[in-house]
Amino acid sequence: MKEILSTKNGLIKERKKLHKRKYREQEGKYLLEGFHLVEEAVKYGANVEEIFIDARGQKEWGTWVTEQVSTTYFVSDEVMKQLSDLPTPQGMIAVVQKEPATEISYQGKWLLLDNVQDPGNVGTMIRTADAAGFTGVLLGKGTADIYSTKVLRSMQGSQFHLPVIACDLLEVVPKFQENHIPVYGTELNVDAVQFNQVEKTAHVALILGNEGQGVATELLQMTTKNLYIPIYGQAESLNVGVAAGVLMYAFV
Amino acid sequence: MKEILSTKNGLIKERKKLHKRKYREQEGKYLLEGFHLVEEAVKYGANVEEIFIDARGQKEWGTWVTEQVSTTYFVSDEVMKQLSDLPTPQGMIAVVQKEPATEISYQGKWLLLDNVQDPGNVGTMIRTADAAGFTGVLLGKGTADIYSTKVLRSMQGSQFHLPVIACDLLEVVPKFQENHIPVYGTELNVDAVQFNQVEKTAHVALILGNEGQGVATELLQMTTKNLYIPIYGQAESLNVGVAAGVLMYAFV
Incomplete structure (x- = not known):
């Protein structure tokens, strides 16, 4: 697992932009925080591109994460705070591709x-x-x-x-x-x-x-x-x- | 209408404490923010003890306020920010007595x-x-x-x-x-x-x-x-x- 310990890291700066709707629309992806939601994304076959975990996340779900996704990053608490918009980050944030556009069936x-x-x-x-x-x-x-x-x-x-x-x-x-x-x-x-x-x-x-x-x-x-x-x-x-x-x- | 322009005013310091449950229970009163809620309190005969309004509130509801309640205060924007817990204060905050305790009817x-x-x-x-x-x-x-x-x-x-x-x-x-x-x-x-x-x-x-x-x-x-x-x-x-x-x- 790669490590990112500096909040000035270029990838972190890029991913943080996904808090803005404009960038989510441009990139076609979004940030999903917390084990429960990321687990749900994996379970339903969503395209989970990257997972960032901190020390707490590493301890709790480190093995699970590396089994699911090839691109994983261990990040410092400070970096996690940059990616999260919660007062207490949840230990795990994924970058997920938006769900593919579907047609309205006009039934049901x-x-x-x-x-x-x-x-x-x-x-x-x-x-x-x-x-x-x-x-x-x-x-x-x-x-x-x-x-x-x-x-x-x-x-x-x-x-x-x-x-x-x-x-x-x-x-x-x-x-x-x-x-x-x-x-x-x-x-x-x-x-x-x-x-x-x-x-x-x-x-x-x-x-x-x-x-x-x-x-x-x-x-x-x-x-x-x-x-x-x-x-x-x-x-x-x-x-x-x-x-x-x-x-x-x-x-x- | 009395004026309070300093955030160090003793009354303001006292009323701010009502954001804590402990003080609300001790004093038997609470802070109610926004014209719509204060109007509802007056309409239903709640005991509205004091109303604080800022420049915006004064302009919009100044006359209404003095007609309803004898104890009213004009406060500066800074003072209003102290009393409010909203990013944008609503222009009016009242100190209201808690509703009197009632018995459970055991019907309905x-x-x-x-x-x-x-x-x-x-x-x-x-x-x-x-x-x-x-x-x-x-x-x-x-x-x-x-x-x-x-x-x-x-x-x-x-x-x-x-x-x-x-x-x-x-x-x-x-x-x-x-x-x-x-x-x-x-x-x-x-x-x-x-x-x-x-x-x-x-x-x-x-x-x-x-x-x-x-x-x-x-x-x-x-x-x-x-x-x-x-x-x-x-x-x-x-x-x-x-x-x-x-x-x-x-x-x-």
Whole structure:
């Protein structure tokens, strides 16, 4: 295993850039931190290019790492701090190629995210779609990049389990409808249909929207129907991740 | 309106201490930041003792503030930064008395949190209980303090809408059962009962547990039944806040 002990090392400087979306898009790869997530990447056949481990990581997973990946680096605690964005680094960071682009199948159950900005919400919603057995997730404009470290942490490896595709929702909504798949928007509006009053279908597209503004009006006007989750108490709204969970489980 | 322009001011030093749970418990009050939350506190008759506003707050809500509360302070941006724990302070911080202790009614629908540690999860779950029309929330040992700023932000004022009571869950579970109210634990165990296969009852107690360990075994052994939410995909589990939402909406 090669060693990198200086924070001024050129490779470290290059890899650190992957904290920026622009570089991830340019390079087609991202940083994945923590044994659990890296193990999941290997298990699902993701292209893990390099693994960096520190003293703690070496002790706990050194043998495992060298068995999985040919390019491994032992790094000092200071170097690991440069690569990590956590207050306490997790001992292991991998450089992983982004999942290959896939086509939308236009069958099964899809979750569509319109301008959902909070990385924790986006990650949780993808993980919930995975748990609920959804076919895939579509990320519309303005939605957080799934390869940011915060999304990766809350997604817990779901990017390896189901397709997550960036696209223009205005273009895909009509295609679901051409395939006779109902598209349901969501809104905080009692004129909408109560979520548990529509038929459970094997094929469905559910749109969840921005934390503050909800789903864009333009999209709400294109949908088959718009659903709402009734508020029985005095809360103004539900957290969007919770709302997505309630809706997705109502369709399984 | 009195002015405080120095970060060395004695009152500011005292109020800053309220970021610590120990001082909140000692003083029986807490810091509430942001116009929206302070407005909610006033609307629901909470005891708002003092309001601090900076130049931005003064401009936007100065008149409103002096109409609501007799003790108001204009503070410099530096002082506001001392009182706030946000990267960008929200222009207004109030000192509010904790909600008075209330008794558990042992009727209606209750959410019980066992050792839920993440403040964001605790706040979201209380907000969801509010939205779902639950009667109240019980906080067992190890659960995050609802008066910490992170819980307050994700709870969005629900502490004014329904009783949130700290207690020993081991003591209250038998009392629900004496009152013929079913108590459902939750576990990731297919030997448990699928959540949508139990009868919807008007009175119910639902226990959600720690993010990593789930509900304590001791509690699971005391419940009427234990429920699980099926995982159809490859995710290992659901976020606890999402799980709570799916379960609570299954009981309304």
